[in-house]
Amino acid sequence: MPEHNxxxxxxxxxxxxxxxTGFWSFKTFAASIELGLYDLLAQHQGCTVEEVAKALDLRHRPADLLLAACASLDLLDKQADRYLNSPLADQYLVTTRPGYFGxxxxFCDQREYPAWHRVTEALRTDRPVTWDPATQDSVFSAEDPVxxxxxxxxxxxxxxxxxxxxxxxxxxGxxxxxxxxGGGSGAFPVELAKRYKHLSASVYDLPHACRVAEKKIEAAGLQNVVNTLEGDFLRDDTLPLGYDAILLSLILHDWDEPTGRALLRKCRAALPSDGVLLICELLLNDERTGPPSAALMGMNMLVESSGGKNYSGAEYTAWLSEAGFAHTEIVPLDAAGANAVIVARPA
Known part of the structure; x- marks a missing residue:
């Protein structure tokens, strides 16, 4: 018999x-953003520890530790005695860049991180800890202006x-x-209209969200292509008509299953027979064991919402079938806010 190891x-x-110790990385990252480190390095095309300490009003030791930590996180590169932004930081962490991620x-540092100190309370009560459902309709309805x-x-x-x-x-095409x-700031219509010159688009959201979107649309010079429509997709009986594509991006995970199913039915009623519904989300696998990006976003929904959670592709497929969609395809995405887009067409 062969021996087995x-x-x-x-x-x-x-x-x-x-x-x-995962929070060590995040708080280092957040502090570097707050201090303006990446703008400084971009402006001077790299700095020594001494130059960073002087510019950011830090002593030598904390400046040295911060730079070493950020370099270990692949946010900085080092050439001789000078630290420079890594390509990732240069593209996304300099405030003047169009894709600024700071x-x-x-937001995570000032809003999410403090709230997560109460995650056990959220688990025990099944209630959000960042707002009070007894006095607000939702997390989106009223906020401190800042x-x-x-x-x-x-x-x-x-x-x-x-x-x-x-x-x-x-x-x-x-x-x-x-x-x-629920288009919020209008990022999706603006970016898609830039890529597809023939495409016109509307952001359908609450009035205060439309004000934000209008500023972004104007800044992009797309006022003649992208507009806003004030409404409440939860309370309005119907969605606006006349569109051959409807997008739900980072929306469905904010709400419970009955709310999500109701919204899908409204989408189906608003679409022509040759239209398409696109759902961008962080999807759980069908076994609901990962990936971490989706599973932990679900935990964040516990902290932030009264019914939201992240769902699997199988769950969404079932909802879509019930709502009158017959042709469903899940296309993987490698993006910050979503790992897939579900493409659904009416039955």
Missing amino acids: TTTVPLSPAPLMQLA GFVR MLELFWEAMHSISVSTARTLGEVYDF THLRLLDV
């Missing part, structure tokens, strides 16, 4: 150490890159008019 590799607590980091601005900048940060990726993997339901 029964030796087992001993378990190590190293993965647990990584989990336990808004999302600031936090509201942070929220929209955060959503815009992740939506811009996600919209660009969507435009690469799905061909909007046959569509003429796009309705972005």
Whole structure:
């Protein structure tokens, strides 16, 4: 009989150490954003520790530690004695870049991180800890003005890159008019209209969200291509008509299953027979065991919402079938805000 190697590799607590200290990486990252490190390095095309310390009003030791930590996180490169932004940081962490991601980091630092200190409370009560459902209709209906601005900048940060990726993997060439339901800052219509010159689009959202979108649309010079429509997709009986493509991006995970199913039925009623519904989300696998990006976003929905959670592709497929969609395809995405787009066509 052949001998089998029964030796087992001993378990190590190293993965647990990584989990336990994950906040070290985030808070280092957030501090570097708050201090303006990446703008400084971009402006001077790299700096020494001494130059960073002087410019950011830090002593030598904390400046040295911050730079070493950011380099270890692949946010900085080092040439001789000078630190420079890595290609990733140069593209996404300099405030003047069109894909600036710092808004999302600031929002997580100032809003999400403190709230997550109460995650056990959210687990025990099944209630959000960032707002009070007894006094607000939803997390989106009323906010501190400063936090509201942070929220929209955060959503815009992740939506811009996600919209660009969507435009690469799905061909909007046959569509003429796009309705972005709950479109927020208008990142998706703006980016898609830039790529597909024939496409016109509307952002359909609450009035205060439309004001944000109008500023972004004007800044992009697309007022004649992209507009806003004020409405409430939860309370309105119907969605606007006349669109051959409807987009739900980063929307369905905010709500419970009955709300999501009802919204899909409204989408079906608003679409022509040759139309398409696109759902961009962080999808769980069908076993609901991952990936972490989707599963942990679900935990964030526990902290932030009264019924939201992340769903699997199988769950969405079942909802779509019930709502009157027969042809469903799940297309993978590699984006900040979504790992897939579900393409659904009416039965």
